[in-house]
Amino acid sequence: MxxxxxxxxxxxxxxxxxxxxxxxxxxxxxxxxxxxxxxxxxxxxxxxxxxxxxxxxxxxxxxxxxxxxxxxxxxxxxxxxxxxxxxxxxxxxxxxxxxxxKVLARGVPIVEKVKDIQIVVIIDAKRADLFVQSFDSKLNSLTEPFAALPENLSDLLPEGNLLLVGDGIDQAYEYLKKAGRKIAISTSSAxxxxxxxxxxxxxxxxxxKKNKSVEPLYLRAPDVSLPKDKPTF
Missing domain, CATH: 3.30.420.40 (ATPase, nucleotide binding domain)
Incomplete structure (x- = not known):
């Protein structure tokens, strides 16, 4: 259709x-x-x-x-x-x-998608790590999706100026700044x-396109707590 x-x-x-x-x-x-x-x-x-x-x-x-x-x-x-x-x-x-x-990167305003900018989408993983993927100004992927601790993030991103978007920015900002990265924050929704x-x-x-099954993207296993004092198999 x-x-x-x-x-x-x-x-x-x-x-x-x-x-x-x-x-x-x-x-x-x-x-x-x-x-x-x-x-x-x-x-x-x-x-x-x-x-x-x-x-x-x-x-x-x-x-x-x-x-x-x-x-x-x-x-x-x-x-x-x-x-x-x-x-x-x-x-x-x-x-x-x-x-x-991809959805968050698409939401970045056109005026912010300038040449040589790297759009870094950072999602709060609700734990110590963050979910991250990087795109160029034309929204081509520069990295695969990955999970990383904030202090390790700079080393896992390509070189270049960063435009941050997502609800995990606060957890990553100071680490990226200390690593000497040039940073801007998008005005788009987190x-x-x-x-x-x-x-x-x-x-x-x-x-x-041909129908494909829609599968969830998990970058880590769900957190599961087993009952205490009960055998596991």
Missing amino acids: QADNSLLLGLDTAGSSCSVAVMDKGQVLASRIETMRRGQSERLLPIVQEILDEAGKELLDMAGFAVTTGPGGFTGVRIGLATAQGFALACDKQLVGINNF NADAQNLLFCAVEHQLFD
Whole structure:
């Protein structure tokens, strides 16, 4: 199908927010992003309905769905994927997934994407490390997604001026500064916006490609605590 001529719904719950957007013919009809550390499972479906009402559309009107695949909180990633997969199955429509690094990089304003700048997306991993990926000004990947401690980050990034985006900037900034890196901070949102998710999907013509299963992007295993004084197998 031609995605830019279709109604599309995108959603993100992987990070510290909940975001939903509806697009028609490449134009955003309605969108919302709400910051929240937890509670996405309770808030997501009401936001979806509110956005559909605002756009004057029904879920069955959608020609396709897009979802962020992480990295982020294990529960948040699963909530978004499960909901989007349920929508796609119920409507018998295609589902595509895009990682949060690409969505956040897409949200950087054009005026900030100057030549020779390195866009570094830094996501708060809610632990000692950070989730990171670097892009050039044209959003080509300079590194693969990786997890790193803030004090090791500079050594893992290519040389050059850095433009930081994401909700993990505060944890990395001083270490990068001490390493002598030239740093700027993007004015874009620190959280993934479903509008940019949909723009990514359309610009990369993901809906026009052969269906692939949408898998979560985990850069480390989920944290699991085993019960005490019980045998493990």
